[in-house]
Amino acid sequence: MARKKRNKVNPDAVVRQLMNIVGEREVLYLKEDLISYECDGYTMTKGMPKAVVFVKNTEHVSQVVRCLNRERIPYIARGAGTGLSGGATPLGGEVIISLVRMKRMLHLDLDNRKAVIEPGFVNLKLTQSISDKGYYYAPDPSSQYACTIGGNVAENSGGAHCLKYGVTTNHILGLEIVLPNGEVVEIGEDGIPDQPGYDLLGLLTGSEGTLGIVTKITVKVLKNPEGKKTVLAYYDDINDASQAVSEIIAAGIIPAALEMMDSIAIEGVESAAYPVGHPLDIAAFLLIEVDGIAAGIDDQIDEILTVCKHNNVREVKVAKDEAERGLWWANRKMGFGAMGAISPDYLVQDGVIPRTRLPEVLIRIAEISKKYDLRIANIFHAGDGNLHPLILFDARIPGESERAAKAGSECLKVCADVGGSITGEHGVGIEKSAEMRFIFSDEEMAAQTNIRAVFNPDDLLNPGKLFPQPGRCVEVKQG
Amino acid sequence: MARKKRNKVNPDAVVRQLMNIVGEREVLYLKEDLISYECDGYTMTKGMPKAVVFVKNTEHVSQVVRCLNRERIPYIARGAGTGLSGGATPLGGEVIISLVRMKRMLHLDLDNRKAVIEPGFVNLKLTQSISDKGYYYAPDPSSQYACTIGGNVAENSGGAHCLKYGVTTNHILGLEIVLPNGEVVEIGEDGIPDQPGYDLLGLLTGSEGTLGIVTKITVKVLKNPEGKKTVLAYYDDINDASQAVSEIIAAGIIPAALEMMDSIAIEGVESAAYPVGHPLDIAAFLLIEVDGIAAGIDDQIDEILTVCKHNNVREVKVAKDEAERGLWWANRKMGFGAMGAISPDYLVQDGVIPRTRLPEVLIRIAEISKKYDLRIANIFHAGDGNLHPLILFDARIPGESERAAKAGSECLKVCADVGGSITGEHGVGIEKSAEMRFIFSDEEMAAQTNIRAVFNPDDLLNPGKLFPQPGRCVEVKQG
Numbered sequence: 001m002a003r004k005k006r007n008k009v010n011p012d013a014v015v016r017q018l019m020n021i022v023g024e025r026e027v028l029y030l031k032e033d034l035i036s037y038e039c040d041g042y043t044m045t046k047g048m049p050k051a052v053v054f055v056k057n058t059e060h061v062s063q064v065v066r067c068l069n070r071e072r073i074p075y076i077a078r079g080a081g082t083g084l085s086g087g088a089t090p091l092g093g094e095v096i097i098s099l100v101r102m103k104r105m106l107h108l109d110l111d112n113r114k115a116v117i118e119p120g121f122v123n124l125k126l127t128q129s130i131s132d133k134g135y136y137y138a139p140d141p142s143s144q145y146a147c148t149i150g151g152n153v154a155e156n157s158g159g160a161h162c163l164k165y166g167v168t169t170n171h172i173l174g175l176e177i178v179l180p181n182g183e184v185v186e187i188g189e190d191g192i193p194d195q196p197g198y199d200l201l202g203l204l205t206g207s208e209g210t211l212g213i214v215t216k217i218t219v220k221v222l223k224n225p226e227g228k229k230t231v232l233a234y235y236d237d238i239n240d241a242s243q244a245v246s247e248i249i250a251a252g253i254i255p256a257a258l259e260m261m262d263s264i265a266i267e268g269v270e271s272a273a274y275p276v277g278h279p280l281d282i283a284a285f286l287l288i289e290v291d292g293i294a295a296g297i298d299d300q301i302d303e304i305l306t307v308c309k310h311n312n313v314r315e316v317k318v319a320k321d322e323a324e325r326g327l328w329w330a331n332r333k334m335g336f337g338a339m340g341a342i343s344p345d346y347l348v349q350d351g352v353i354p355r356t357r358l359p360e361v362l363i364r365i366a367e368i369s370k371k372y373d374l375r376i377a378n379i380f381h382a383g384d385g386n387l388h389p390l391i392l393f394d395a396r397i398p399g400e401s402e403r404a405a406k407a408g409s410e411c412l413k414v415c416a417d418v419g420g421s422i423t424g425e426h427g428v429g430i431e432k433s434a435e436m437r438f439i440f441s442d443e444e445m446a447a448q449t450n451i452r453a454v455f456n457p458d459d460l461l462n463p464g465k466l467f468p469q470p471g472r473c474v475e476v477k478q479g
Numbered sequence: 480m481a482r483k484k485r486n487k488v489n490p491d492a493v494v495r496q497l498m499n500i501v502g503e504r505e506v507l508y509l510k511e512d513l514i515s516y517e518c519d520g521y522t523m524t525k526g527m528p529k530a531v532v533f534v535k536n537t538e539h540v541s542q543v544v545r546c547l548n549r550e551r552i553p554y555i556a557r558g559a560g561t562g563l564s565g566g567a568t569p570l571g572g573e574v575i576i577s578l579v580r581m582k583r584m585l586h587l588d589l590d591n592r593k594a595v596i597e598p599g600f601v602n603l604k605l606t607q608s609i610s611d612k613g614y615y616y617a618p619d620p621s622s623q624y625a626c627t628i629g630g631n632v633a634e635n636s637g638g639a640h641c642l643k644y645g646v647t648t649n650h651i652l653g654l655e656i657v658l659p660n661g662e663v664v665e666i667g668e669d670g671i672p673d674q675p676g677y678d679l680l681g682l683l684t685g686s687e688g689t690l691g692i693v694t695k696i697t698v699k700v701l702k703n704p705e706g707k708k709t710v711l712a713y714y715d716d717i718n719d720a721s722q723a724v725s726e727i728i729a730a731g732i733i734p735a736a737l738e739m740m741d742s743i744a745i746e747g748v749e750s751a752a753y754p755v756g757h758p759l760d761i762a763a764f765l766l767i768e769v770d771g772i773a774a775g776i777d778d779q780i781d782e783i784l785t786v787c788k789h790n791n792v793r794e795v796k797v798a799k800d801e802a803e804r805g806l807w808w809a810n811r812k813m814g815f816g817a818m819g820a821i822s823p824d825y826l827v828q829d830g831v832i833p834r835t836r837l838p839e840v841l842i843r844i845a846e847i848s849k850k851y852d853l854r855i856a857n858i859f860h861a862g863d864g865n866l867h868p869l870i871l872f873d874a875r876i877p878g879e880s881e882r883a884a885k886a887g888s889e890c891l892k893v894c895a896d897v898g899g900s901i902t903g904e905h906g907v908g909i910e911k912s913a914e915m916r917f918i919f920s921d922e923e924m925a926a927q928t929n930i931r932a933v934f935n936p937d938d939l940l941n942p943g944k945l946f947p948q949p950g951r952c953v954e955v956k957q958g
Binding site for chain 2: 004088111112113114134156162169170179183184187195196197198199200202203205206207223224246249252292293294295298299300354355356366393421422423427428432434439440441443444445447448450451452453454455466467
């Protein structure tokens, strides 16, 4: 029956050209098929694409791009669509180039610790496919079971373990890119410490799909650490937890992860799929993981326990086995999703602050919560100052979505004001393009948009992302 | 007397304008004063600048740049002049903007592990000024006693310890830059894991002074490791040494440094200021340093000793104290300079190869040595595949400089052919601009020169560097 309906709308000339490149079945163009491509994981803004094209190889991407250039039709590369800032969300009328069928591992070279994969390769699958040989891929966004490494490159994704191991850009050795003129270029390769010429690898990584489309990725893989231990510490006062974070870092320990959750966030994760039994009356917990050479770990754990106790911890414990450690992490990684258990809707924010400013930032976020009459939970990659306020709201109540968006923007302003930034790991996308003005001057913005113009002179590749749109300001952003 | 001579030549209108900005005594313009600015540490190419201006602050730099733009006069930023690829060498007629008087530390924030310095701050002085508090700055080029951190940013300098700690770009948190239009912009700041917008910090770092002039630098400082141990291993066969390197890395150990020197290089360092008493009949030695949490170090040292022995080491030992360790490093760091003790002249090359290809690369370098009848020593940051062939020659013998340059270029071709690169840490500069063609296609080069055009549209800032000059090819490079 669905098939019958489909036959009623004929593909237009552009869609037919795309079908000639990738095959008839590999292009979606009916409205009913396009609805799930109206947005990515950031659902506050939506736009209807013109079509979705499933490419299978670099040549497909190059031909599709050349075709769309000729036709002056804008286009967007998309991975799994798990992004949290609308980087893959259409303004309306774009062709989406879906990279999910480019998901092969092309080459694995454990001697030189690298793998070459296509952009649609799922993050977690990489670690799974090499773990039996004792290796893993470090960047671990919470969406790692679904997100693609191509998307991770676009957003320069982080994860709970980026404190010690760095974000995606620290794990990319080379890229093959289709430029907006359809040319294919290779950048990087072989983990050369100081690549000659300009650092295009760094420039493309995190460019949010506005400079080119990644078609091949060479990533670093790491040897599994010899040992790993995890500490959970419950605090009655968030300032004590915060002070403990500073003291752990000051002691010269770089934990693999150093996470904090406040009481509302804990209420969420305890209502979700993996409850741990965290006390619901604490102000915050810290989840601290240390890894490395086995012999060094116990000393570090002892030091961490001492710091925690010294800072009035209510209770502190070390995971007794891998099962307990796994449960603690599953619970933590539910953090965002768990908000669904305690609120009809929620908006994830993503700011960065100097670690030492956390107590005052939390006070200001509490004020914002009060001002807009919305609960705000806080999940914090405390080690590197990456704060995720989660603004809880109910989209069915008129005006509440707008209030949530404004509260979110104000949280980012607070982060910028204390010398931080408006995104730690989720990117700017559509969501925060206006907030770029919180941290960049006109000259600084021009230096960036001029670079976009070099790669993407007609702005056909992912238009309207990353930079403020003329005539659009923060106040009317969600209006 | 010198003063009298000086009065004979009057400054021209441009020099007078520069004097008005920085003060009369802060501009050199007489030929006799300019001679030491004809080249940097790469002495094969020289050019006479028009003048040298000593700036004291960002405003000076901005005004000087605006003045030179108006007058259409090219200019070059220069630190200590220790660069090894001619990045600060004039083609002829440029104004050199010397940053050596901008050498203050502006801010030190050990709680957040960062320091803000001016570009003329000397590398080693940073570590010296914080070591009593238990901190250090990681990138350690061999010239660290003299080179400036501004120059390190321009060249993205490495050092013996970059295997574990990364090169300069991994230690820069923020930059203040004067763009070629005279505007001052701030990029980065606060060690945000994923800075919003494009990674300009990465783009500027290592851009060899072609995109802007750095006037302020925020660097990461690190806590001193709790412990440190150093191993010296002598080998009769360089293939055994090479295999040991691979096995150490494969064992999951990331040493702080993993250096190799061949027999000619050893002959050099044993003839120089800090002889250790290395046997002169070995094929190579490895110098391996492990640092970190004290408890983990002994295990790693045991494993390294086992790997060395398993690979037919002649003798292997652990430094018995800090004095012995210091001597081994002083000896190693003399590597380049020591060539002066065994040859009238030498040319340092700087290639990168996949670690596992070392044995065949050394065979091909030996063939190049034979072909050009010049001795070639090899110093190798073995851990990250950064090879420094040192071509020994005598510039007084007609044609020998040219032969050395050709031999150097062929060594780089070998590196590129095995999938490596033409520079690991010294940059491209004037020296290797033609060899960029060994590794970049026309499209890839265009992507880079287009970026230069965005920042530096009139090519007045450091012209003739980094990219091949039209009509100039490798063969005639030194002709």
